[in-house]
Each structure stands twice: as structure tokens, then as C-alpha cells.
């Protein structure tokens with residue numbers, strides 16, 4: 001089926017293809033309701049039960065418009081967002097580019113989203129039975145000194161509609177955001193977020209797990225230090241990685257576009273970050289692996305290496321929904 005749909009989507013510019021996908025998935029969900037996670041190898045982390053280890057990465061359904069539609073692909077979890085306190089339009093278009101020859105994407109969306117209030121209203125009493133994560137960020141106009149207020153605000157608003165919250169300090173498209181993930185500064189965000197977490201519950205009325213999503217562009221030493229800092233806290237998982245600013249080994253004409261690179265060119269870097277994190281955290285904190293997972297075999301490799309869960313974005317665009325069911329079956 002996807003072999004028929006893909007050429008039609010790829011004939012559109014990438015953002016129009018994305019918007020059409022969201023509209024179609026939203027319609028499908030509205031007509032047919034939410035689907036169940038496809039049974040697979042179940043995983044328990046952070047007090048949450050995942051029916052299978054395959055999740056939808058943040059950024060595809062930023063405003064939680066199509067959770068029911070995406071749930072029909074069988075994901076064990078779906079992460080929506082990144083959402084910010086106030087709606088914002090993001091960077092000027094065009095802001096997403098296919099690197100078809102490299103099986104990659106470059107995006108510089110810049111946290112375009114409709115704001116946390118609308119997201120919360122869409123997710124209220126949502127029937128999705130898989131694990132639902134809400135990924136939170138800061139508004140572009142909020143200075144880094146006050147970024148923590150944005151994270152605490154979004155967490156407090158979204159807690160009641162989420163199973164877990166992800167603190168995104170790794171997007172390359174919001175100026176200065178990655179500075180917040182410096183080993184010296186990350187606890188200035190995480191400690192207050194964890195204090196706020198203690199006064200709310202999640203959508204099941206239970207303790208709200210907090211995950212932290214990191215970039216792939218640290219030196220090994222710097223990543224080690226950030227992980228050491230996080231290991232001293234009560235966060236529940238680390239998600240590695242977001243998109244990369246590096247441009248190694250690309251051939252596609254779009255390689256010079258500014259923004260974060262995802263897909264196949266990220267595979268080995270993301271795997272390296274996973275193994276480094278597993279080593280640094282030594283089972284203290286689970287690691288969720290994302291970045292360049294383009295095949296069921298790559299899912300297996302991440303899980304066999306020790307990832308608790310995996311997430312997929314760009315692979316879905318290139319390989320289609322069969323990747324998700326294939327990966328769930330392969331990792332049984």
C-alpha cells in the first residue's frame with residue numbers, strides 16, 4: 001500500500017506532505033476511533049507498561065491532532081509535541097527538506113505549535129490505550145534565564161493528559177536551547193521540573209514520569225558529564241537522540257540546508273550515543289534510543305544493545321507503516 005502512497009507524498013513539498021499526512025491520520029482516527037498497541041515484547045519502565053517497545057518520536061504529531069490515527073499503526077507509545085506555553089509559528093518556510101539520496105531529512109521548523117492549552121484540550125479523556133508522552137519546550141521569545149518557567153508551566157498543564165513528560169533540551173532550531181543541556185546548567189531546569197512533578201499526577205492518577213531528550217552532538221566527554229549529572233536526579237529515562245547539526249558523508253543536493261538532520265545519516269551516531277549512555281548510566285536510568293532507525297533489524301540492534309525502547313520518525317516517511325508492524329514482530 002505504501003508503495004502507492006509514497007510517490008504521491010514525495011511529489012509534494014515535504015511540509016505539504018506532512019500536513020496531508022496529519023490531516024489524513026486525524027480523519028482516519030475521527031472516523032474509526034483509536035487502535036490498540038500491537039502486542040509484542042512488553043516493557044515496563046517508570047511504572048508504565050508498554051505493550052511493545054516501538055514508539056512514535058516527537059515532532060510528527062506536534063499538536064496531538066492525530067493520536068487515534070497513528071495509534072492504528074500499532075505503536076506501543078506515542079510522543080506528541082514539542083509543545084510550548086504559547087502558540088508560535090516557527091521559522092519561515094521552506095523549513096523541511098528531503099535528502100532522498102541519503103534517506104534523511106533536514107528540518108528547521110523551530111517548535112511551530114498551537115500551544116499547550118489546545119494540546120491539552122485535544123488529549124482530555126483520550127481513548128488511546130498505549131502510553132502517551134507529551135514533549136515540552138520553551139517559547140522562542142523566552143530567554144534562557146526564564147526557560148525553566150516554560151517547562152514547569154507545560155508540565156503542570158499537560159500532566160493530567162499524559163502518561164509521561166519529555167523535557168526537550170535538544171532541538172537545534174530554537175536559538176540557545178541546547179545550552180540548557182550543558183552539564184553545569186541542566187539541573188537548573190531538571191530540579192525545578194522534578195519538584196513540580198511531585199505535585200501533580202499523570203492521566204492514570206499515578207506518579208508522572210519525566211524523561212529528558214538529548215542531542216547527538218556532544219563530545220563523548222560532555223555527554224558523559226551530562227549523563228552523570230542526570231544520574232544524580234530522579235528522572236525516569238533518557239531519550240537519545242534528537243537531530244544532528246553534523247553533515248558527514250552526505251551526497252544529496254539538500255545537504256547544505258540549515259537545521260537538524262535525521263534518518264539514515266544519524267544511525268551510527270545515535271547508536272554510539274546509546275552505547276555511551278548505557279555505559280555511563282549502568283542501568284540506573286533506562287535509555288530510549290531514537291535516530292536513524294530505518295529497519296526492523298536496526299530496532300533489534302538497539303534493543304539487543306540495551307535500549308529499553310526505541311522511537312521512529314524519519315524511517316516512517318521512507319519505509320512506511322510496514323516498518324512499525326515489522327519492527328514489533330521482529331523484536332518479540
Ligand SMILES: Cc1cc2nc3c(=O)[nH]c(=O)nc-3n(C[C@H](O)[C@H](O)[C@H](O)COP(=O)(O)O)c2cc1C
Nearest residue numbers: 057058059082107241242262263291292312313314
Ligand atoms: C520534521 C521533524 C520535526 C521534529 N520535531 C521534533 C520536536 O518537535 N521535538 C522533538 O523532541 N524532536 C523532534 N524531532 C526529532 C525526532 O523526534 C527524532 O529525535 C529525530 O528525528 C531522530 O529520529 P529519526 O532519525 O527516526 O527521525 C523532529 C524530527 C523531524 C524530522
